[in-house]
Amino acid sequence: MIEKKLGEEFSQLDYHYFILQLLYLVEYADYNAQIKLGQGYTNSAHTLMTQSGGCDVLGMKSGSVDGTDSSSMIYRGIENIYGNIMQFIDGINIKDYQAYVCYDKRQYESDKFDGCYQLIGYVNANTNGRWISKLGYDMTNPLVAFPVETNGRGTNYVTDYY
Numbered sequence: 001m002i003e004k005k006l007g008e009e010f011s012q013l014d015y016h017y018f019i020l021q022l023l024y025l026v027e028y029a030d031y032n033a034q035i036k037l038g039q040g041y042t043n044s045a046h047t048l049m050t051q052s053g054g055c056d057v058l059g060m061k062s063g064s065v066d067g068t069d070s071s072s073m074i075y076r077g078i079e080n081i082y083g084n085i086m087q088f089i090d091g092i093n094i095k096d097y098q099a100y101v102c103y104d105k106r107q108y109e110s111d112k113f114d115g116c117y118q119l120i121g122y123v124n125a126n127t128n129g130r131w132i133s134k135l136g137y138d139m140t141n142p143l144v145a146f147p148v149e150t151n152g153r154g155t156n157y158v159t160d161y162y
Helices: 016-028
Strands: 073-075 092-095 098-101 118-123 147-149
Touching: none
Parallel strands: none
Antiparallel strands: 092 098, 098 118
């Protein structure tokens, strides 16, 4: 049994991550968060976890202490939402480039592709290691946006690596 010390409404990072991305896009109107908020620990040499609190001096202001790839970044009170280490998003499973999402945190399970897990209505890009040029859209799951094309550069389109 999972202990819920903070209450039933708190959980690991899950599909709500996409809501944060949309909030960021509305607020900054730019896919390049590393320019707007700071790079965060995005240098490939930064593969170890880092201690939280690097942005405490900013209070609740979004941004970075120095904007370099050697310091933490914060957005809306969430420190290092990108960069530093690979993150897993709970409630989303991918098989053969096809994403499945579950919106009920009580039913999150790895490698499950049926039941509460809904098939997203497009296939993810099948080329890793390239810049994202187009995100998919599914009317049934409008918050979930995975890359479907990877023909961009680091300075255009989504400006993120897939």
